[in-house]
Amino acid sequence: MQGIENKVLVLKLNSLWQPVGMATVWKSVVDLAAGINSVALDIDYALDDDGNPNFEHPMHITPCTWDEWITLPVREWDFALHSPSITIRVPTVLVAKNFKDMPIRRFGGQPSFYQIWTRDRGVDQYTGQPLKEHEASVDHVVPVSRGGDNSWTNKVLAAKVLNYRKGNRLNSEVGLRLIRVPEAPRPIPVSATLRDIKHPDWTPFIHKRK
Secondary structure (H helix, E strand, O other): OOOHHHOEEEEEEOOOOOEEEEEEHHHHHHHHHHOOOEEEEEEEEEEOOOOOEEEEEEEEEEEEOHHHHOOOOOOOOOOEEEOOOOEEEOOOEEEEOOOOOOOEEOOOOOOOHHHHHHHOOOEOOOOOOEOOHHHEEEEEOOOHHHOOOOOHHHEEEEEHHHHHHHOOOOHHHHOOOOOOOOOOOOOEEHHHHOOOOOOHHHHHHOOOOO
């Protein structure tokens, strides 16, 4: 598979087997081969009658060093890396053996549309009405042209139609009132931000998004 080495397919766990980040295949292979405090997890699955793995219920999870990893067979469902002398299974979950901390995600700077969408749960912050993504926009509570900034506390989700009508006016000038004061999200563990499963091997370690 062309370019597999540059894909973010590797889940990084701390020594307590809690998810703390993601990495590209190439960075993970380099770390594993160098023996930099990392082991890869060989995750084995039961097969159904047609030989397909049951990714929801792994049978065995075995930590492997680089020397052990390169001896593993490449199964039908695995990605592989090829060189003139060797073909190896792509690692998908790495454990940092001596790192037990949980990094904290702090929210600052200028939030994106999707960050505001997530914080405001897809709800218009003036009317309280749920919005579809294509109906939504980000409103500056105090327009930039009136001295407003691009921070979390000055951005809210609003319907495109309402935002257009408001223009560059203040809420008090158009009779709008927020249903809640916009704030930056509180710091949270990085593990809470990892919800998208990019490979079936991640399933045992990540709570699926509801």
